Amino acid sequence: MMFTDTIAAVSTARGKGAVAIVRVSGTDALTVLGRIMDRDVSSFAGYSVHYGMIVDEGETVDEVLVNVYRAPKSFTGEDMVEIMCHGGVFVTNRVLGLCLSSGARMARNGEFTERAFLNGKMDLTQAEAINDLVNARDSVNARSAVHTLKGSVRRILDPLIEDLTQILAQIEANIDYPEYEDIEELTSEKVLPMTEEWLKQIDFLIRTAEQSIMIRSGIDTVIIGKPNVGKSSLLNALLEEDKAIVTEIAGTTRDLVEGSVRIGNVTLNLIDTAGIHASADRIEEMGIERSLRALEKAQLVLLVIDAERGMDEEDEALLARTADKDRIIIYNKKDRREIPDTLSVSALNGDIEDLRKAIEEKYADDLSAAEQDTFHNERQLALARSARASVQEALRSIQNGMETDLVTIDLESAWNDLKEITGEGGREVLLDEIFSRFCLGK
Numbered sequence: 001m002m003f004t005d006t007i008a009a010v011s012t013a014r015g016k017g018a019v020a021i022v023r024v025s026g027t028d029a030l031t032v033l034g035r036i037m038d039r040d041v042s043s044f045a046g047y048s049v050h051y052g053m054i055v056d057e058g059e060t061v062d063e064v065l066v067n068v069y070r071a072p073k074s075f076t077g078e079d080m081v082e083i084m085c086h087g088g089v090f091v092t093n094r095v096l097g098l099c100l101s102s103g104a105r106m107a108r109n110g111e112f113t114e115r116a117f118l119n120g121k122m123d124l125t126q127a128e129a130i131n132d133l134v135n136a137r138d139s140v141n142a143r144s145a146v147h148t149l150k151g152s153v154r155r156i157l158d159p160l161i162e163d164l165t166q167i168l169a170q171i172e173a174n175i176d177y178p179e180y181e182d183i184e185e186l187t188s189e190k191v192l193p194m195t196e197e198w199l200k201q202i203d204f205l206i207r208t209a210e211q212s213i214m215i216r217s218g219i220d221t222v223i224i225g226k227p228n229v230g231k232s233s234l235l236n237a238l239l240e241e242d243k244a245i246v247t248e249i250a251g252t253t254r255d256l257v258e259g260s261v262r263i264g265n266v267t268l269n270l271i272d273t274a275g276i277h278a279s280a281d282r283i284e285e286m287g288i289e290r291s292l293r294a295l296e297k298a299q300l301v302l303l304v305i306d307a308e309r310g311m312d313e314e315d316e317a318l319l320a321r322t323a324d325k326d327r328i329i330i331y332n333k334k335d336r337r338e339i340p341d342t343l344s345v346s347a348l349n350g351d352i353e354d355l356r357k358a359i360e361e362k363y364a365d366d367l368s369a370a371e372q373d374t375f376h377n378e379r380q381l382a383l384a385r386s387a388r389a390s391v392q393e394a395l396r397s398i399q400n401g402m403e404t405d406l407v408t409i410d411l412e413s414a415w416n417d418l419k420e421i422t423g424e425g426g427r428e429v430l431l432d433e434i435f436s437r438f439c440l441g442k
Contacts, residue, residue: 011441017087046070077119124423
C-alpha cells in the first residue's frame with residue numbers, strides 16, 4: 001500500500017532521559033530531515049547512521065545521530081529516519097515540532113506498526129505481539145510476545161488453512177468438472193474423516209490458548225469461607241500489604257476487596273469476599289450476594305477453613321458449592337492448631353509459603369502452555385472458536401447426508417475466520433480498533 005503523507009512522533013517515553021528518538025516515516029522522510037539538519041541528506045544510504053546538528057533558521061537546536069532506512073527495507077516498508085536527540089521534554093518536543101513544520105504530520109497511536117502491517121512487513125498477529133511486548137509485565141508475557149513476533153501463530157494457522165483449502169478445492173472441482181475422470185471424487189465418506197481430524201487439531205490449539213491467555217492475563221481468584229476464618233488476613237499476606245481490614249469481629253468484610261499478586265510466574269487477580277453464611281443483616285446479605293457472583297466467575301477458588309474450630313455444616317456447604325470449581329482448600333490458623341495432611345497456613349503471621357508452592361505447582365503445566373505455539377489473545381481465540389463452530393456445523397451436515405457442495409458454505413466461513421486472524425480478511429474498523437491501542441510512536 002502506498003501512503004502519500006509522511007508521519008512523525010516521539011517513540012521513546014516522555015520525560016527526562018539521556019536520549020530520545022523522534023521517528024519519521026513516509027515518502028518525504030528524507031526531505032523532512034534535510035530541511036532541519038545541517039547536512040545534505042539526499043545521498044544517505046539505507047541502514048546508515050549519521051552525525052549532525054538539528055537547526056532552526058540557523059540556530060542549533062541539538063546535536064544528534066540519525067538512523068536512515070530506505071524503502072522497502074525498513075520497519076514500516078517506507079523511507080524512514082530515526083533522530084536520536086538528547087532526552088528531555090523541551091528538546092524532544094522542539095525536534096518533533098520542526099519535523100511537523102517541515103512536511104510531516106503527527107502520527108496516530110500505532111500508526112507506524114499499522115503501516116508495517118499494511119505494507120506487508122508483518123501479519124496482524126505479529127503487529128499485536130509488538131504491542132504485547134511493549135506492555136509485557138513479566139517474563140512469561142514477554143517470551144510469549146517474542147514467540148508470536150517470530151511467526152508462531154502463522155505456523156499453526158497455515159496447515160489448518162491449507163487443509164480447508166484442499167477440501168474446498170476438491171469439492172469445487174467435483175461440482176464444476178464432474179465429467180473429468182482424473183479428478184478424485186470427494187464423497188462424504190472422504191470428507192468426514194478429514195473434517196474430524198481438522199477439528200481435533202483446532203480443539204487442541206484452542207484448549208492450549210485458553211490456558212495460555214489465562215496465565216498471561218492473570219487468574220481470577222476468589223478467597224471464600226465463613227466469616228472470621230482469616231480470608232482478609234490471607235489476602236493481606238499474599239499482597240504483602242494491609243489491603244483489607246482485619247479484626248476479631250466476624251463479618252468485617254462486607255464488600256469485595258481486590259488486588260493482584262505475582263507468585264513465581266503466576267499472577268493472581270485476587271478478590272476477598274464477604275463471609276458466606278446465613279445472615280439476617282441486609283447489608284451483609286448484599287455483600288454475600290456479590291461474593292457468590294464473584295465465585296461464579298472465578299477461575300480459581302481459595303477456600304479457607306478455620307483449623308482451630310474445625311469443619312462444620314457451613315464449611316461442608318461451601319465445599320459442595322465449589323466442588324466443580326478449580327480450587328485449593330486451605331486450613332488457616334495453624335499457629336493455634338495444625339491438622340495433619342492438609343494445606344495449612346497462618347495468614348495473620350504471614351506463614352503462607354506452602355500455599356505459594358501449591359499455586360506454582362498447580363499451574364506448572366499451564367506455564368508450559370503459555371510458551372507453546374497457539375493463539376495469542378482473545379481476538380484470535382474468538383475467531384478460532386468461530387471457525388471451529390462452522391466446521392462442526394459442516395460435520396453435522398455431512399453426518400445428516402446433506403449434499404457435499406452445500407457443506408462448502410460452512411467450510412468457507414471457517415476459512416475466512418482463520419484468514420482474519422492474520423489480518424488477510426481484516427476489516428478497516430477492526431484495524432482501527434487494534435492499532436488505536438498502541439502507544440504513540442509505535
